[in-house]
Amino acid sequence: MTKHFKSAFRQEVAELVVDKGYSIREAAEAMGVGKSTVDKWARNLRKERNGEETHDTPISEERRRISALEREVQQLKMEKEIFKKGHSSLDVGLNEKFALIEEMKGSYPIKSLCDAFEIHRSSYRYWEESSKKIRPEDLRTDIEVKAAHELSGGSAGSRTIATLVTSGGYDLSRYRASKSMKRQGLVSCQPPKHNYKPANKANITIKNNLNREFSPISPNQVWCGDVTYLWVGDRWRYLATVLDLYSRKIVGFALSNSPDSALTKKALSNAFKARGKPTGLMFHSDQGCHYTSLLFRQLIWKYQIKQSMSRRGNCWDNAPMERFFRSLKTENMPKNGYKNEALANDSVRDYIYRYYNSVRPHSHNLGLSPNEKEGFYWKASNWLARKG
Known part of the structure; x- marks a missing residue:
């Protein structure tokens, strides 16, 4: 069995040989220590006093203090590096701290990392073991989340995915959907919020009757309408849409190579015919020339539609329409645009009819798709008509 001697005892034995003239044998017999051990201690003490480096445990008290200070400095340097790599902040949740330790454990001792983040090593070990276990309910959640993410074309975030999965019969919160997306590395392509500069200049002849x-x-x-541009092949192609504000449903659209009145007229005509030529309708748009032109306004008069226009340069006055265009471009349009016109036409049509109107949940509809909200409205209207 290996013996462990205290530092003060090693120093005392070494000083018998170095300072008091004892031979190695005499000191070993007097203190009950092996001769080779006494010889090593004595040699190390002489080296320390001469300022030479030794690879063994320090003998003298002064050398021990220096060694302790060196270890403390090294620890402080390590913690400083950990803080920098830990994004210069410890003001994060417990799971984030565990994740940072997991990321940096290849470069630093786990004990030092846990000390720096003020976490017990046993807590980290428990997290490490539990994170490797896949529970059956988590496996089911991952399958449902991945399917909803693929259905959206990789565009849906945790809120939309939670709504889609829940509407399919599997109860899922936004928090659990977010955790599942992180486990699988699924990312939403929705862009961050943009700050717009508001303006208040109204059209002279057509008022902002909608007024948000x-x-x-x-x-x-x-209804509201607008025109946006799509990159198709090697040129721009323009999309005009008409949206019903009640359900946020796209009720008509048209595509053209020119952003002119013929395009907006075609989109409005498609919507008007598809919806059964409704009466008492208001149409809201921005002040683009394709909406202020005589040709378009003649169509408005023909259909007996009341026209409303946003204030110039104020996109918030037509926010629902702008929001649809953002969804279309982030959820459907490839980063480099569509390859050709046929592909663009089919892709836009599929996105509107098969996904946006039919499946995609909308916050304005309390998580229902546009078709579902309108379906509930007509069902309730028919029931009230029969009852009356």
């Missing part, structure tokens, strides 16, 4: 009242009480009461 974006929540009508029935379908075919208020």
Whole structure:
């Protein structure tokens, strides 16, 4: 069995040989220590006093203090590096701290990392073991989340995915959806919030009759429209859409190589015919020339639609329409645009009819798709008509 001697005892034995003239044998017999051990201690003490480096445990008290200070400095340097790599902040949650330790454990001792983040090593070990275990419910959640993410074309975030999965019969919160996305490395392509500079210049002849009242009480009461551009092949192609504000449903659209009045007229005509030529309708748009032109306004008069226009340079006055275009471009359009016109036409049509109107949950509809919200409205209307 290996014996362990205290530092003060090693120093005392070495000083018998170095300072008091004892031979190695005499000191070993007097203190009950092996001769080779006494010889090593004595040699190390002489080296320390001469300022030479030794690779063994320090003998003298002064050398021990220096060694302790060196270890403390080294520890402080290590903790400083850990803080820098830990994003210069410890003001994060427990799971984030565990994740940082896991990321840096290849470069630093786990004990030092746990000390720096003020975490017990046993807590980290427990987290490490539990994170490797896949529970059956987590496996089911991952499958559902991945399917919803693929259905959205990789665009849906945790809120939309939670709504889609829950509507399919599997109860899922936004928090659990977010955790599952992180486990699988799924990322939403939604862009961050953008700050717009508001303006207040209204059109001289057409007022802002809508005035941001974006929540009508029935379908075919208020429509809004706008034109955006899509990169197709090696040129721009333009999309005009018409949206029913009640359900946020796209009720008509048209594509063209020119952003002119013919395009906006075609989109409005498609919507008007598809919705059964409704009466008492208001149409809201921005002040683009394709909406202020005589040709477009003649169509408005023909359909007996009340026209409303946003204030110039104020995109918030037509926010629902702008929001749809953002969804289309982030959720459907490739980063480098569509390859050709046929592919662009099919992709836009599929996105609107098969996904946006039919499947995609909308916060304005309390998580329902546009078709579902309108379906509930017409069902309730028919029931009230029969009852009356």
